[in-house]
Amino acid sequence: MDYLYHILVLAMIFSIFAMSLNLELGFAGLYNFGHIAFFAIGAYTSALLSLNGVPIPLAVVAALVVAGVIGAILARFTLGLTGDYFGIATLVFAEMVQLLLLNERDITRGPMGLPGIPRPAWIGSGPESLVWFLLVAGMGTAIVFLLLQRLANAPFGRALKVVREDEFVAQALGKDTTRLKTKAMVVGSVLAGFAGVLWAHYITYISPADFTLNETIFVLLCVVVGGKGTNLGPLLGGFAIVFFGEFVRFIPIPSEFSRFVAPLQGMIYGGLLIVMMLKRPQGLISESRR
Amino acid sequence: MLELKNVRKSFGGLIAVNDVSFDLGDVGISGLIGPNGSGKTTLFHLISGFYKLDSGTISLKGEPISGLPPHAISQLGLSRTFQQTRVLPFLSTLDNLISAAPNQLGENLLPLFFMAKKVRQEEALNREKAMEILEQLKLSDLATLPAGDLSYGQQKLLELGRVLMADPALIILDEPTAGINPSLIRSLVTTLKQLRDKGIKIFLVEHNMPLVAELCEKIYVMDSGALIFSGSPEEVQGNKRVIEAYLGRDNNAA
Amino acid sequence: MTAYYLQLIVNGIIAGSIYAMFAVGLTMVYGVFKFINFSHGELITWGAYLGLMFTSPPFSLPLYQAAVPALAITVALGLAQDWFIYRPLRQSNPVSLLIASIGLSYLMRNAIRLFWGSDFQTFNLPVARGLSFGGIYITIPQLFMVTAAVVFLTILYLLFTRTLLGKSLRAASDNMELADIMGINMTRVTVTVWVLASVFAGTGGILLAMDTNMDPMMGMSSLIKAFAAVLLGGAGNVWGALVGGLFIGIAENVSVAFISPGYKDFISFALIFILLLFRPTGIFGIKGGVR
Numbered sequence: 001m002d003y004l005y006h007i008l009v010l011a012m013i014f015s016i017f018a019m020s021l022n023l024e025l026g027f028a029g030l031y032n033f034g035h036i037a038f039f040a041i042g043a044y045t046s047a048l049l050s051l052n053g054v055p056i057p058l059a060v061v062a063a064l065v066v067a068g069v070i071g072a073i074l075a076r077f078t079l080g081l082t083g084d085y086f087g088i089a090t091l092v093f094a095e096m097v098q099l100l101l102l103n104e105r106d107i108t109r110g111p112m113g114l115p116g117i118p119r120p121a122w123i124g125s126g127p128e129s130l131v132w133f134l135l136v137a138g139m140g141t142a143i144v145f146l147l148l149q150r151l152a153n154a155p156f157g158r159a160l161k162v163v164r165e166d167e168f169v170a171q172a173l174g175k176d177t178t179r180l181k182t183k184a185m186v187v188g189s190v191l192a193g194f195a196g197v198l199w200a201h202y203i204t205y206i207s208p209a210d211f212t213l214n215e216t217i218f219v220l221l222c223v224v225v226g227g228k229g230t231n232l233g234p235l236l237g238g239f240a241i242v243f244f245g246e247f248v249r250f251i252p253i254p255s256e257f258s259r260f261v262a263p264l265q266g267m268i269y270g271g272l273l274i275v276m277m278l279k280r281p282q283g284l285i286s287e288s289r290r
Numbered sequence: 291m292l293e294l295k296n297v298r299k300s301f302g303g304l305i306a307v308n309d310v311s312f313d314l315g316d317v318g319i320s321g322l323i324g325p326n327g328s329g330k331t332t333l334f335h336l337i338s339g340f341y342k343l344d345s346g347t348i349s350l351k352g353e354p355i356s357g358l359p360p361h362a363i364s365q366l367g368l369s370r371t372f373q374q375t376r377v378l379p380f381l382s383t384l385d386n387l388i389s390a391a392p393n394q395l396g397e398n399l400l401p402l403f404f405m406a407k408k409v410r411q412e413e414a415l416n417r418e419k420a421m422e423i424l425e426q427l428k429l430s431d432l433a434t435l436p437a438g439d440l441s442y443g444q445q446k447l448l449e450l451g452r453v454l455m456a457d458p459a460l461i462i463l464d465e466p467t468a469g470i471n472p473s474l475i476r477s478l479v480t481t482l483k484q485l486r487d488k489g490i491k492i493f494l495v496e497h498n499m500p501l502v503a504e505l506c507e508k509i510y511v512m513d514s515g516a517l518i519f520s521g522s523p524e525e526v527q528g529n530k531r532v533i534e535a536y537l538g539r540d541n542n543a544a
Numbered sequence: 545m546t547a548y549y550l551q552l553i554v555n556g557i558i559a560g561s562i563y564a565m566f567a568v569g570l571t572m573v574y575g576v577f578k579f580i581n582f583s584h585g586e587l588i589t590w591g592a593y594l595g596l597m598f599t600s601p602p603f604s605l606p607l608y609q610a611a612v613p614a615l616a617i618t619v620a621l622g623l624a625q626d627w628f629i630y631r632p633l634r635q636s637n638p639v640s641l642l643i644a645s646i647g648l649s650y651l652m653r654n655a656i657r658l659f660w661g662s663d664f665q666t667f668n669l670p671v672a673r674g675l676s677f678g679g680i681y682i683t684i685p686q687l688f689m690v691t692a693a694v695v696f697l698t699i700l701y702l703l704f705t706r707t708l709l710g711k712s713l714r715a716a717s718d719n720m721e722l723a724d725i726m727g728i729n730m731t732r733v734t735v736t737v738w739v740l741a742s743v744f745a746g747t748g749g750i751l752l753a754m755d756t757n758m759d760p761m762m763g764m765s766s767l768i769k770a771f772a773a774v775l776l777g778g779a780g781n782v783w784g785a786l787v788g789g790l791f792i793g794i795a796e797n798v799s800v801a802f803i804s805p806g807y808k809d810f811i812s813f814a815l816i817f818i819l820l821l822f823r824p825t826g827i828f829g830i831k832g833g834v835r
Contacts, residue, residue, distance in 0.1 A: 031639055033646075077821060084580055084642055085820055088771065092816045095768070099813070103806040150403070155389075155396030155413060158381070162389045165378040172338065172372070173452065174364035174392045183399055213764070217650050224643065229380075259661070266654030273647025274629055277640045287380065 005130045007246050012137040013198045015238030016144045018222035019231055020191035023148060026228030026287070027157055028184040029164030031087040033216055034094030035192055040101065040211035042067045042193025043200035044108065047117045056120050056201070063197050064190050071189025075182040094216065101208040113207025117200050125204075133202055140198060141235070144191055148231045151187070160184055161229070214266075221269055224276050227283025236285065241269075291315065291460055291491050292337065292368075297346035297356075299336055306332040308515040309346075314460075314493060314508075318486040321506035322495045323526075325536055329515040330495045331373055334464050338370045339363040351459060365392060367459035371452075371466065373495075375445040379438025383429060386437045386448055387420035388413075390455035416455075423451045428477070443470035450481065461485070463494040467501060479505065503527070511535065547679040552797045558686045558755070560793020561693035565748040566766050567773035567785035568700065569741030575717035575780030576737050579638055582645040583625060584745060585767030586652035589760060591618045591746025592753035593660055599667055607667055607754070615746045621652075622742030626734065649764070656760045664757045685754040692751055696744065697786060704782070709736060717780055765809070769796075772812040775819040 017039055024030040045066045049059035078089045101108050108114070119125060123132040151157050163170045163177050170177050200206050218241065226237020248265050276283065292314040299307040307329045314320050322330050335341040337348055339360035348356040355363050364370075378386050394416070395401045396409040424430045427447045432440060437448060446466065453461050466482075467475045475498075482492060482505060496502050502509060503523040511519040511526060513535035519526065526532055566588060573581045594617050597603070598610030625648060633641045674681045704710035709732070716723040716733045724730050752762065770785075773792050777784020796811045803810075 031642070077817075081820055083639060087639075087642060088580065089817060089820045092768070092813045096810065096813045096817075099807060099810055103804060151399070154402050154409065155394040156399065156402060158385055158389050159394070159397045161381060162378055165380060166376050168340065168360075168372070169376045169378065171340070171360035172364055172370050173390045174361050174456065175397070176359075176361045180397070187399070214650075217646060220643065220646070260658055263654040263658035267651050267658065270647045270649070270651030270654060274644045274651065277636075277644040277647070278629065278632060281636065281640050 002127055002130055005134050007242065009130070009134055009137045009202055011239045011242040012141040013195050013202070014219065014222060014242050015235045016141055016198070017192055017195035017219050018226065018234035018238040019144055019148055020188045020195065021219055022223045022226075022228055022231065022234040023151070023160075023191070024184050024188040025223055026230070026234070027152065027160040027164065028181050029160075030181060030184065031083065032090045032185070032188070033087045033220070034090035034092070034097075035188070035219060036211050036213075036216045037090075037094040037097040038067045038071060038189040038192035039196035039199070039215070040094075040097055040208075041070055041189075042196030043206050043211075044101065044114070044196075045193075046197045047114050047200040047206055048107070050118050050201075051114060051116070056118060060197050064193050067193025067196070068186050068190040071186045072182060074189075075185040079178055079181050079185075091213075091216070094211075094213075098208055098211060101211070108208070111208060113205060113209075115205045117204045117206065119201050119204065137198055137202070140194065144194070145231055145235055148191075152231055156180075156183075217269065217273070221273055224273060224281075224283055227285035227287065229282075229287035230285050233283050233285035233287075237283070291351065292493065293349045293352075294337075295347045295349075297333070297336060297348060298344045299332060299341060300344060305515050307336060310512070310515075310517045311346075312510060312517060312520060314491065317491070317508045319482065319492045319494070319505050319507060321502045321509040322493065322512065323497070323499070323502060323509060324512035328512040328535075330512055331464055332515075333512070334370065334462055334495060337363075337462060338368060364456070367456075368462065369453040369456045369458035369460075370462045371446075371449045371464060373464040373468070375442065375449050377437040377440070377445045377448050380436055382434050383437050383440065383448060384417075384420055384424065384433040387423055387451050387455055388416050390452035391416040391419070392456045420451075420455060423454050426454075427451050427481070443474040446470050447474065447478065450478065454485070458490060460491045460493065463492065463496075465495055465497065467496065467498050475501070549798070549801065551680050552801060553794055554680050554682060556794030556797035557790065558682070558689055558793070559797060560790035561690050562748050562752050562789075563766070563769045563773050563793050564786045564789025565693055565696060565744045565751075566770035567777070567789040568697070568782055569744040570767070570770045571774045571777065571780055571782055571785040572713075572717075572737050573741050574774065575782070576713070576720060576733065577630065577634070578720075579630075579641045579645070580771070581630075581741075582642070582767065583649040583652055584741065584770070585763030585765075586649050586656075587618055587622055587742050587745035587763070588749035588752070588766050589656055589758070589763035590621055590652065591615065591742075591749030592758040592762065593656055593665075594618060594746070595750040595753065596660070596665055596667060596758065607669070607750075611747070611750055614750065615743055618746030618749075619739050619742040622738040622745075623735065626738050631734075653760050653764065660760075662760055664759050665753075666757045667754060669754060683755070685751075689751045689755060692747065696747060700740070700744075700782070709733075713737065768809070768816070769793075769812050772816045772819070775816055 021032065021035045024032045042063045046059045046063035049062055050056050074093055078086055081089055102110050119129065123129045123136070159175055159180055162173065162175060163180055167177050222237040222241045223234045225241060226235065227233025245265060248261065253261060295311050297307055297310045310333065322333070324330050332341065336343055339355070339358055343356050346356070347354055350366055350368055353366065355366060381389065395405065395412050401409055421430070424433055427450070429444060429447060432444065437445065440448060450466065466478060479501070486492060506523060508520065509523055509526045510517060511532050518531050518535060519529050570581065570584045573584065591614060594614035595607065595610050598605050598613050599607055603610065629644055629648060630641060633644055669685065674683050675687070704714065712723065712728045712733050713736060715726070715728055716730065749763070752766065769792055770789070773788035774785050776788030776791060777786070792812055792815065796808055799808060799811050
């Protein structure tokens with residue numbers, strides 16, 4: 001039972017992360033391949049502050065603000081780029097963040113990571129804490145989903161889609177496309193930061209190895225499989241991919257073959273991305289013709 | 291209404307628009323004609339802000355607009371269509387229209403949460419208006435269909451509908467009848483005349499000469515980037531320079 | 545002190561000649577098909593590991609013989625990716641192509657881990673003897689790397705400038721549709737591009753592994769260098785990519801004198817970032833301009 005709770009918490013964190021990416025990728029058409037950087041920024045900011053005695057609620061708020069501000073700065077520099085170039089620039093940004101985390105040892109302890117990240121006292125750290133954390137993560141997921149639904153169904157979400165479909169038309173219709181995309185990136189970064197915050201305080205240990213290109217591919221898969229351009233798609237996509245990943249672990253395998261499990265899982269993830277692009281690029285939950 | 295002074299634009303060594311000046315004044319429908327490659331579309335891109343001028347000024351209702359980004363010019367009351375239709379294919383026909391309503395409160399984040407009621411009211415009004423325009427364009431039956439599924443002519447009409455959503459002071463249309471069938475052309479002409487009667491000024495590029503003659507009170511003629519003549523349809527038809535501009539080329543497709 | 549900097553520059557040229565080989569292939573694919581092939585990096589890795597396979601039992605070939613089947617299989621992989629994945633996606637949204645190539649890269653990288661594990665591996669070459677040229681050290685494999693890079697790039701140059709196929713390639717790079725209309729055999733162009741890209745990637749991978757070692761991530765880290773080189777030289781420009789590769793190799797190695805080695809990769813990252821800011825329009829995103 002505890003194990004199921006654990007997987008549920010992970011699935012919720014990744015669903016939040018996937019939904020935050022989808023706001024940029026699915027709605028605004030911004031192919032952000034460096035979204036993991038904001039997950040990391042959220043996790044590290046909150047972890048470092050709370051490890052240094054800042055009350056956790058304050059640390060969380062600070063983490064969201066930092067993620068949002070850095071998102072705005074990245075938007076300022078990259079929004080002039082289109083399509084694939086934007087994707088590369090954001091990917092490189094995430095690699096740079098990764099290098100900073102690895103090398104600024106005085107602050108981040110480098111590859112050793114940050115252990116012992118505190119949790120709120122009322123959640124505690126024993127097995128009974130799992131239920132509380134599940135509740136927190138569940139509420140977080142619900143709030144993020146409802147918030148994004150609100151944005152998606154409002155003129156804001158529609159305007160993002162106009163920008164995605166045709167930037168010139170958007171401008172001809174009087175939309176300030178740069179401002180709209182910046183807003184999408186800031187909100188997306190804050191929510192990714194939130195997912196990172198949950199992760200840090202749940203797992204209580206973070207290191208740069210948690211925030212690599214692999215995680216980028218993982219969250220991309222959640223969005224692409226679930227269906228970009230809807231909020232339900234990435235929400236379910238997050239659950240589906242996390243549960244699938246855990247399911248693979250339970251296939252009974254002789255221990256001498258256990259080292260094959262992780263690579264096989266990776267191959268399936270990669271293959272799934274390809275198959276989705278070839279056979280169903282809109283994802284399982286399709287945006288149009290609802 | 292729209293005034294151009296010494297507008298100039300070149301791409302590399304090629305001068306696309308050369309020292310063009312004119313004032314549309316208070317004319318209801320004005321036309322811009324000229325052989326292919328004479329700089330008409332470039333001029334439209336300059337007016338709507340998609341290209342930056344090399345020199346000169348453009349003003350709308352007496353306010354300078356040259357140098358402003360396209361969305362700012364649009365918000366000042368100038369709406370445009372594109373030469374090749376550009377509907378938003380994955381959005382429904384209705385959403386294509388509603389999204390064209392200018393300055394929507396709900397496109398900002400904070401009002402969505404703190405002025406939710408006002409946003410809803412505004413949205414309802416925009417929806418109502420969009421439905422009216424669909425009615426007028428005879429597209430009501432297609433409201434929920436993705437706009438990408440519409441025929442080419444219907445997409446052209448939808449593009450015009452989008453312009454109407456904005457309540458513009460001036461509409462510029464780049465070849466509104468290109469590639470659509472004669473019956474749709476008639477309904478387009480009717481719509482344009484209705485708009486003119488409502489006081490909306492129209493400026494259009496068009497190759498269909500009889501249509502230009504029927505609609506436009508005043509016609510501007512461009513050749514090789516320069517404005518070579520302007521006058522009433524009758525004056526244009528009799529003008530030697532205009533005839534030369536068209537007939538002096540072998541590859542004239544107009 | 546001068547010798548120290550000279551040594552760094554020589555190291556840079558060695559690394560740069562390999563980056564150039566990767567970049568040339570990447571930019572050719574970009575030039576003709578107009579997408580960034582993420583799995584190009586995995587052709588590099590596969591080249592190296594296939595080399596390892598054929599030098600190990602049961603084959604136990606010497607490396608120069610093992611390279612032949614290794615490259616043949618790398619080419620087959622390159623052609624297969626185009627045939628089964630990129631060709632069917634050519635007409636769809638370019639971002640689909642990019643995502644598929646990211647997926648393929650991940651798949652191929654994990655296949656390496658499946659077959660050979662994640663640890664560092666080497667060809668078990670005899671310990672490289674260092675040759676000294678006035679205080680500058682260079683090992684025999686390194687000498688071999690530079691020579692091979694020069695030979696390969698010369699062959700490429702001759703192919704491009706002296707043959708009809710080279711002309712078709714350049715035409716396709718300018719405008720694929722137009723080249724198609726003009727009767728250039730696009731199948732032949734497509735095959736040639738993938739063969740060249742795969743051979744350059746696979747050979748580069750083997751050479752890189754000779755000098756240092758191999759691990760499943762080698763392709764990905766090389767890809768980022770190659771991409772920086774491609775941007776530096778102008779996307780689609782083969783000679784630009786060559787110069788760009790050399791530049792990055794030298795910049796990276798000389799930087800070691802000034803910054804912490806942990807930040808060596810920062811050079812290419814920062815370069816990509818700055819270059820993108822100055823050439824802000826990608827190849828897609830806004831379809832066909834404002835017309």
